Amino acid sequence: MASLKEVRSRITSVQSTQQITKAMKMVAAAKLRRAQDNILRMRPYAQRLNSILSNLTALAGEEAVSDYSVVREVRRVLIIAITSDRGLAGAFNSNVFKGVNGLVQNRYAQQAAAGSITVMAIGKKAHDYFGKRGPLLGDYQHVFSKLSFDTVREAAERAMDGFRSGQYDEVVMVYNEFRNVATQVVRAEQLLPLVPTEQPANAPATANADYIFSPSKEEIVQTLIPQSLKVQLYKAVLESNASEHGARMTAMDKATENAGELLKSLKLTYNRTRQAAITTEILEIVGGAEALASSK
Incomplete structure (x- = not known):
């Protein structure tokens, strides 16, 4: 059985840990509110931009074919x-790692065997994990320290340039999609080549609509496509940012509860140990008194 000093030391240590986890939970909750507001404002904009791009592409027809919509045989992949x-x-973070590894095994096994898969790591944890397994495209391990559209745009442009030049035949994003504080879902979403947006069955027809374009509709489409791709990546980063704070808040809340349960157990052990020590001392005193009485 542990001594009273050891149990007291463990109680003090767990109490300190509980204070830290409680503080981290409060910090994560404050950051989550801002991150959640950002992604909730971003989603309608991204959806509307994709809808406008889909409508304009349908109107422009083959004249609006972009370098970003060319479908090639998939030999080289950027994740x-x-x-x-x-x-x-x-x-x-481990869910993203599992998502990437599962994607490679199930979809890009041949490309992986040929060594034709490149990883762009956004976030320090991804940089550390995938950097040990091969060279990375760019250095984006501190994007979240100053999160803005400009910091993400550089990464998007680098991926877009690689696809347009034929360096990569497919570009896929793997990230945590924010659902709520307790739920984050790993998504593997194709960024390039462009996938046509599926229109709802009851959506109004736009192909025959009478629009006036200035400049030409082809030029508008060619301008919107790069902007839409950058917005898609920025949206994925915002989703991941909100998911991170939600996951950390949940993890720290659970850690605080576990620390409380451990404290109860340690205090019970401390009281039992203290009671046993007192009982032992009483028995020793009684035994000593009896020995003195018998010696007389």
């Missing part, structure tokens, strides 16, 4: 893995 800069977020 954009989006994680966080820090840990202590439960399985948040």
Whole structure:
């Protein structure tokens, strides 16, 4: 049985840990509110932009074919893995790692065997994990320290240039999609080549609509496509940012609860150990008194 000093030391240590996890939970909750507001404002814009692009592409027809919509035989693949800069977020980062590894095994096994898969790591954890397994495209391990559209745009442009030049035949993003505080879903979303947006069955027909374009509709489409691709990557980064704070808040809340349960167990052990020590001392005193009485 542990001594009273050891149990007291463990109680003090767990109490300190509980204070830290409680503080981290509060910080994550404050950051989550801002991140959640950002992604909730971003989603309608991204959806509307994709809808406008789809309508204009349908109107422009073959004249609007872009370098970003060319479908080639998939020989070289770029995977954009989006994680966080820090840990202590439960399985948040490891789920992305599993998602990338599963994607490679199930979809790009031949490309992996040929060594034709490149990873762009956004977030320090992804940079550390995939950097040990091969060269990375660019250095984006501190994107979340100053998260903005400009910081993500550079990564998007690098991926777009690689696809347009034929360096990559397919570009896929793997990230955590934010659902709520307790739920984050790993998504593998194709960024390039462009996939036609599926229109709902009851959507109004736009192919025959009478629009006036200035400049030409082809020029508008060619301008919107790069912007839409950058917005898609920025949206994925915002989703990951909100998911990170939600996962960390949940993990720290659970850690605080576990620390409380451990404290109860340690205090019970401390009281039992203290009671046993007192009982032993009483028995020793009684035994000593009896020995003195018998010696007389």
